[in-house]
């Protein structure tokens with residue numbers, strides 16, 4: 001099932017649980033605005049190359065639209081639409097005053113030089129600068145982008161609108177980025193996993209983890225889980241997959257991946273087939289890369305007891321059904337990976353106040369939000385007698401529906 005069909009399906013199930021008016025349901029599904037722009041840049045060899053950039057602004061009932069920008073060859077309009085919609089429910093689940101958006105450029109960032117990436121980012125910003133802004137739509141990093149990408153957007157945007165640090169989050173600290181934002185999604189995954197395991201009478205220490213993806217989210221989650229005594233038995237990224245039943249030495253792997261640009265060839269573990277990473281024996285599986293990776297083809301073979309969705313929409317609805325029957329508990333993306341956008345919110349607040357928080361305050365506040373989010377999701381599960389995904393969707397959809405109605409919706 002494609003990402004948009006899967007996200008729409010989950011939304012509709014939640015809408016039925018809540019008994020939403022059918023016209024309101026339809027209106028909540030339709031994006032506020034979809035932007036598609038042509039971005040042509042000169043490559044380093046002087047030839048011209050064109051790319052397509054997208055920004056889907058899904059909903060702004062609760063505040064400015066918010067969400068990352070992804071650079072990946074598989075970026076397409078349906079996927080960006082789905083990701084933008086997920087941001088709307090995610091910011092509502094986190095209870096931060098934002099709507100949802102997502103953007104992306106169909107490109108392979110590993111095949112572009114730094115100066116080509118800079119030109120592409122600046123052209124994209126020139127094309128969308130009138131449609132983003134501190135109180136309109138605030139981009140952030142996602143797959144294939146990072147603090148440097150945000151710095152270029154900030155600089156290009158500021159040429160048109162004056163210096164505007166709060167137009168993007170996930171910036172370098174020197175440009176007003178927040179302490180703790182780099183680690184925030186991984187740290188949020190840690191807090192979310194702790195909440196789930198504690199509820200099931202377990203703790204991080206002593207559990208075996210498998211992580212797919214070792215970029216920003218996966219590597220921070222691995223580091224923080226390792227520090228808490230969790231045993232990470234397998235890890236993969238685009239270069240390959242590795243396994244060590246006794247537990248991978250994560251500090252050494254972090255050092256190795258910095259020097260070698262991937263996990264492939266790491267000596268402290270055996271190389272395994274990348275396709276089998278999700279099927280490895282473990283207690284907690286953390287997909288932290290692409291969407292749709294857990295599907296009807298492999299769900300039956302998954303051995304984990306818990307899945308914590310660090311990636312966006314890693315599990316499609318067919319797999320949800322299969323895993324539910326197997327008794328696997330899934331902590332859904334719109335709660336589990338909300339630590340990133342929550343600290344983005346703290347960054348935006350700091351920029352607007354012109355006052356910088358210390359890292360301890362950021363991490364403590366993040367823990368408060370993640371703990372409250374888990375309780376709110378569980379309360380919805382109790383009210384509607386549903387699983388965690390529907391608990392999170394009904395929580396998010398209900399908050400957005402209430403804001404929409406208060407702002408003047410009439411059926």
Ligand SMILES: NC(=O)C1=CN([C@@H]2O[C@H](COP(=O)(O)OP(=O)(O)OC[C@H]3O[C@@H](n4cnc5c(N)ncnc54)[C@H](O)[C@@H]3O)[C@@H](O)[C@H]2O)C=CC1
Pocket residue numbers: 141142143144145185212213214215216217218236237238239274288289290291310311312337338340341
């Ligand atoms: N960066 C953030 O703050 C947030 C990211 N996310 C989600 O987390 C996921 C990962 O994002 P980031 O870590 O930021 O991206 P990233 O670009 O820093 O890292 C992506 C990782 O996935 C790996 N990867 C790519 N294709 C793969 C494949 N076919 N098999 C195995 N690994 C593969 C890459 O090698 C890399 O290790 C995405 O789904 C993103 O939407 C969600 C919330 C916030």
Ligand SMILES: O=C(O)CCC(=O)C(=O)O
Pocket residue numbers: 066067068069090138139140141142169170312337338340341342344
């Ligand atoms: O930090 C943000 O604003 C957005 C992060 C994001 O794109 C996501 O949560 O999927």
